[in-house]
Amino acid sequence: MTIGGDSGSGARPLPVAFGPRPDTAPMTMQLATQMLPLVTRIVADLRTAWEAWRTAVTRYDTVLAAIDADMDSKLARTAQREVKRRAAEVDALRQELVPLGATCRSPRSGRVEWLAYVDGIPARLLWQPGEATVSRWEGRDLSVLLDIEEVDEDDPSRS
Numbered sequence: 406m407t408i409g410g411d412s413g414s415g416a417r418p419l420p421v422a423f424g425p426r427p428d429t430a431p432m433t434m435q436l437a438t439q440m441l442p443l444v445t446r447i448v449a450d451l452r453t454a455w456e457a458w459r460t461a462v463t464r465y466d467t468v469l470a471a472i473d474a475d476m477d478s479k480l481a482r483t484a485q486r487e488v489k490r491r492a493a494e495v496d497a498l499r500q501e502l503v504p505l506g507a508t509c510r511s512p513r514s515g516r517v518e519w520l521a522y523v524d525g526i527p528a529r530l531l532w533q534p535g536e537a538t539v540s541r542w543e544g545r546d547l548s549v550l551l552d553i554e555e556v557d558e559d560d561p562s563r564s
Contacts, residue, residue: 434523447502452515454495461488505519515533516531529544
């Protein structure tokens with residue numbers, strides 16, 4: 406996996422999506438809630454890193470938008486390296502959620518999901534910063550578990 410972007414520009418963190426954890430106990434709302442102290446810290450760092458990445462992207466775009474822009478200039482190369490470095494930080498923080506069976510689909514909002522079954526129904530357990538417990542879920546059929554790459558409108562890394 407290449408860390409740091411698409412089509413060589415480094416303008417977007419790679420989408421990170423993972424399926425259910427193999428050989429582990431089924432995820433439950435109670436288990437996900439027990440993970441929240443760690444998840445909360447990771448998500449706070451992720452949101453900060455995502456904002457830094459967005460700032461770096463804006464700076465890079467500004468450099469390239471200059472009338473006399475040269476993509477090979479030292480300033481443009483430095484700005485591009487910063488975007489890639491920040492994207493790698495976002496990717497690394499998303500990876501920290503993997504051992505917990507979690508995925509952060511939206512670094513902007515901090516929304517986290519765990520794949521699970523609720524009353525035998527394939528579901529995504531949902532949590533976002535500010536919630537004390539994992540108490541929401543969505544799902545109706547197996548497509549919930551299979552549609553892991555669904556686009557999140559508030560995360561440009563997934564568009």
